[in-house]
Amino acid sequence: MANTHRKAVLPPLQCTSCPLRRIDHFKSIAKDELAKIERARSGARHVRAGSTIYSEGDPPAEIFTLFDGWAARSKLLENGKRQILNILLPGDCFGVQPDMTSELNHTAETITEVALCAFPHDEVMRLVRDLPRFGWQLCWMLAHEESVLSEHLTNIGRRTAFERLGFFLLEIYARMENREAAANGMCPFPLRQSDIADALALSAETVNRLLAQMDRDGLARVSRGRLYILNRSGLTRACEFHDRFLTPKPFL
Amino acid sequence: MANTHRKAVLPPLQCTSCPLRRIDHFKSIAKDELAKIERARSGARHVRAGSTIYSEGDPPAEIFTLFDGWAARSKLLENGKRQILNILLPGDCFGVQPDMTSELNHTAETITEVALCAFPHDEVMRLVRDLPRFGWQLCWMLAHEESVLSEHLTNIGRRTAFERLGFFLLEIYARMENREAAANGMCPFPLRQSDIADALALSAETVNRLLAQMDRDGLARVSRGRLYILNRSGLTRACEFHDRFLTPKPFL
DNA sequence: CGGTTTTTTGATCACAGTCAAGTTAGGTGG
DNA sequence: CCACCTAACTTGACTGTGATCAAAAAACCG
Numbered sequence: 001m002a003n004t005h006r007k008a009v010l011p012p013l014q015c016t017s018c019p020l021r022r023i024d025h026f027k028s029i030a031k032d033e034l035a036k037i038e039r040a041r042s043g044a045r046h047v048r049a050g051s052t053i054y055s056e057g058d059p060p061a062e063i064f065t066l067f068d069g070w071a072a073r074s075k076l077l078e079n080g081k082r083q084i085l086n087i088l089l090p091g092d093c094f095g096v097q098p099d100m101t102s103e104l105n106h107t108a109e110t111i112t113e114v115a116l117c118a119f120p121h122d123e124v125m126r127l128v129r130d131l132p133r134f135g136w137q138l139c140w141m142l143a144h145e146e147s148v149l150s151e152h153l154t155n156i157g158r159r160t161a162f163e164r165l166g167f168f169l170l171e172i173y174a175r176m177e178n179r180e181a182a183a184n185g186m187c188p189f190p191l192r193q194s195d196i197a198d199a200l201a202l203s204a205e206t207v208n209r210l211l212a213q214m215d216r217d218g219l220a221r222v223s224r225g226r227l228y229i230l231n232r233s234g235l236t237r238a239c240e241f242h243d244r245f246l247t248p249k250p251f252l
Numbered sequence: 253m254a255n256t257h258r259k260a261v262l263p264p265l266q267c268t269s270c271p272l273r274r275i276d277h278f279k280s281i282a283k284d285e286l287a288k289i290e291r292a293r294s295g296a297r298h299v300r301a302g303s304t305i306y307s308e309g310d311p312p313a314e315i316f317t318l319f320d321g322w323a324a325r326s327k328l329l330e331n332g333k334r335q336i337l338n339i340l341l342p343g344d345c346f347g348v349q350p351d352m353t354s355e356l357n358h359t360a361e362t363i364t365e366v367a368l369c370a371f372p373h374d375e376v377m378r379l380v381r382d383l384p385r386f387g388w389q390l391c392w393m394l395a396h397e398e399s400v401l402s403e404h405l406t407n408i409g410r411r412t413a414f415e416r417l418g419f420f421l422l423e424i425y426a427r428m429e430n431r432e433a434a435a436n437g438m439c440p441f442p443l444r445q446s447d448i449a450d451a452l453a454l455s456a457e458t459v460n461r462l463l464a465q466m467d468r469d470g471l472a473r474v475s476r477g478r479l480y481i482l483n484r485s486g487l488t489r490a491c492e493f494h495d496r497f498l499t500p501k502p503f504l
Numbered sequence: 505c506g507g508t509t510t511t512t513t514g515a516t517c518a519c520a521g522t523c524a525a526g527t528t529a530g531g532t533g534g
Numbered sequence: 535c536c537a538c539c540t541a542a543c544t545t546g547a548c549t550g551t552g553a554t555c556a557a558a559a560a561a562c563c564g
Contacts, residue, residue: 075406078492083406096395102499105399128388135387136380142394143348147357149401154327154335157408157453161520192542201409203521208544224529240330247354413552444510455553460512476561 008068008115011044015252020067020091025178027140027250033131037252040123046115053095053108053116060097060104062118065252066090069114070190073106074198084199086148087111087191089175091251093141097121112190117252137250144249151245156201159239164200165210166239169220173229174243189227260320260367263296267504272319272343277430279392279502285383289504292375298367305360305368312349312356314370317504318342321366322442325358326450336451338400339363339443341427343503345393349373364442369504389502396501403497408453411491416452417462418491421472425481426495441479 011018015038016031029037044067047053053064056075071088085106088094094108128135155167172189176182193211194204215221219235221228229235236242263270267290268283281289296319299305305316308327323340337358340346346360380387407419424441428434445463446456467473471487473480481487488494 075402077406077410079410081410083409085402085405096391099392099499099501103496105497106402125388128391129384132381132384132387135384135391136377138391139348139380139387139394140351142391142398146394146398146401149398149405150327150337150358153337153401153405153408154329156405157335158329158331158333194542204542205522205544206520209520212544244355245357247351446510456510457512457554458552460510461552464512 008046008113010046010115011067011117014038015041018067020251023091023178023180025180025248026091027137027248029137029250029252030133033134036127036131037119037134040119040127042118042120042123044115044117046113047110049110049113051110053110053114054104056104056107058104060095060102060121062120063093063095063124064108064119065117066092066094067115067117070111071108071114072111072195072199073108075106082198083201084195086145086152087172087199090179090181093251096138096142111195119252140250144247147245147247152199161200161202161206162210162213163239164202165196165207166214166219166235167241168196168200169214169222169227169229170232170235170239170241171243171246173227173232174246178246178248185229185232187227188225189222190225193222260298260365262298262367263319263369266290267293270319272503275343275430275432277432277500278343279389279500281389281502281504282385285386288379288383289371289386292371292379294370294372294375296367296369298365299362301362301365303362305362305366306347306356308356308359310356312347312354312373314372315345315347315376316360316371317369318344318346319367319369322363323360323366324363324447324451325360327358334450335453336447338397338404339424339451342431342433345503348390348394363447371504392502396499399497399499404451413452413454413458414462414465415491416454417448417459418466418471418487419493420448420452421466421474421479421481422484422487422491422493423495423498425479425484426498430498430500437481437484439479440477441474442477445474 011020015021015034020026021028042062053071066088068090071094072084073086073088073094074082074084076082088108095104097104124138128138155164159167173182173185173187176187181187193207196202197204197207200207211220211222214235219231219238221230263272267273267286272278273280294314305323306312318340320342323346324336325338325340325346326334326336328334340360347356349356376390380390407416411419425434425439428439433439445459448454449456449459452459463472463474466487471483471490473482
C-alpha cells in the first residue's frame with residue numbers, strides 16, 4: 001500500500017477559521033456558537049497511522065472530530081474477526097456515547113496518520129445545556145450516522161459481494177467529492193484490501209478478485225493508494241447505488 | 253403464526269401515568285418535562301397488524317413511540333429483498349430524522365396490531381429548544397439506536413447463521429425481560445420465520461432448519477407465537493452473546 | 505370446515521471462504 | 535542507488551455454508 005497520504009496537518013486554533021467549515025457540504029454553524037464550541041475544545045493532536053484512538057470497553061471521555069487523514073470505527077469479535085462499521089473522513093465526528101457512564105461499544109483506529117480535535121464529554125453536555133441549537137445539531141449528526149449505518153447493514157445483508165464492493169467504492173468517492181477532495185473520477189484511497197474486506201464482511205481474497213474484475217470491466221480501479229472511478233454511471237447501475245443517505249450535516 | 257397478541261391497548265391520556273414509565277429499564281424523566289412532552293404529543297392511535305406506519309421516501313412529519321405491540325424498521329431493495337434494521341418493542345421511539353426536510357430513509361411496519369404515540373416534528377424541535385435536558389435525552393436515544401445497529405451489523409457481517417439466530421433470540425428475550433414482559437425463559441414472539449430471516453439476512457428455510465436444530469439441542473424453541481429460551485447460558489456461550497449494548501435508555 | 509398462510513423437509517447448486525504458494529510493491533539501510 | 539525484507543497483493547484449487555427450488559404437511563382464521 002503506497003502511503004500517498006502526506007503528513008497530517010493540525011487544525012487552526014480558531015474553529016471559525018477551520019478550512020473544513022468552508023466546505024459546502026457541511027452545514028454552517030453560527031459564529032457565536034462556534035466561539036463556544038471552540039472554548040469547549042480541549043485540544044488538537046496527531047495520531048500516527050495504524051494505531052488506536054480508543055478501544056471498545058474504554059470509558060468514554062471525549063468526542064472527536066477528524067480534521068485530517070483517514071480512520072475507521074470497528075468492532076472486534078472474540079473469534080478474531082473484525083467488522084468495520086464506518087470509514088471516517090475529515091469532518092466526521094465520532095466517540096459520541098449514549099451514556100457517559102457506560103463503556104465505549106466500538107474501537108476507533110487510524111488508517112493514515114491523522115489530526116483530530118477533542119472535546120471532553122462534560123463540555124459537550126454543557127454545550128447541549130447552554131445552546132439549544134447545539135443539542136439539535138448533535139441529534140442531527142447522530143441521526144445521520146444511524147442512517148449511514150442502516151445503509152451499510154442493508155448493503156452487507158442483502159447484496160452480492162460485487163454489489164457491496166461497488167457500493168462501497170462509490171460511497172467513499174461521493175463522500176470525498178462532498179469534501180472537495182475528489183476530481184475527475186480520482187481520489188486518495190489509503191485502504192488496504194483487507195480493510196475493505198472487514199468493512200464489507202468479505203474475505204480479502206474475494207475483494208482482490210472483484211477489484212480485478214471491476215478493473216477489467218472498466219468500472220473502477222484501486223491502485224497505489226488511489227481510487228479511480230472509471231465508469232460512474234455503469235457502476236452505479238450495476239450495484240444499485242444511491243447517495244440519498246449522504247446528506248449534508250453539521251459537524252463539531 | 254398464532255396471533256397470541258391480544259388487541260393492542262391505547263396509552264393513557266397523561267404521560268405521567270403511562271405504565272411504561274414504571275418499568276425500571278427506562279430512564280425516568282422529570283415531572284415538569286413530562287408535562288411539556290405530553291402537550292407536544294399530537295395523539296395516540298391504533299395501527300392494525302401487517303400494515304405500514306410510514307414508508308421510505310415519505311417526508312418525515314412525526315416521531316413515534318411504540319406503546320403496545322410489535323413493529324419493525326426495515327429497508328426494501330429494488331430487487332425485492334427486505335432488510336429489517338430493528339425490531340421495535342413497547343417503549344421504543346422511531347422516525348427521528350437528521351433533517352426534517354429530507355425524506356425518510358426506511359420503512360416502519362407493524363407486526364402485530366399496535367398502539368403508538370405521535371409527536372409532530374416541529375413540536376420535538378420546540379422541545380429541544382425549550383428543554384436543554386430533552387435535547388440530551390434525544391441524543392441518548394439516538395446514540396443507543398446507533399449502538400444497537402452496530403451490533404446488528406457485526407452480527408450479520410461476522411457470525412455464522414447459527415450464531416446470528418441465537419444472538420437474535422437472546423437479544424429479543426433480553427429486551428422483553430427489560431420490559432418486564434418475559435419470565436421463566438418464555439416470552440411472546442409474534443415474528444414469522446421469514447421476519448427473522450429478513451432481520452438476519454438469511455433465507456427462511458435456513459432459519460427453519462436452525463430453529464429445529466436449536467430445539468433438538470435443547471437451546472431454544474419458537475412455537476405458537478412464543479419464544480422459549482431452554483438453556484440460556486448454553487445458548488449465550490454458543491453464539492457469543494452479550495447484552496452490553498442493551499443499556500437503559502430514556503424514551504419519548 | 506375450507507382456504508390461505510406458514511412451516512417443514514429434501515435435493516441440488518453456487519457464491520464466497522479457506523488454504524497455500526507465488527508475485528509485487530514499498531520501505532529500509534547499506 | 536541498489537539489495538534486501540516485509541507487508542500487501544495475486545492467483546489457483548478446493549470446500550462448505552447457506553441459497554434456491556420444489557413439494558408436502560401443519561397451523562391458523564374466518
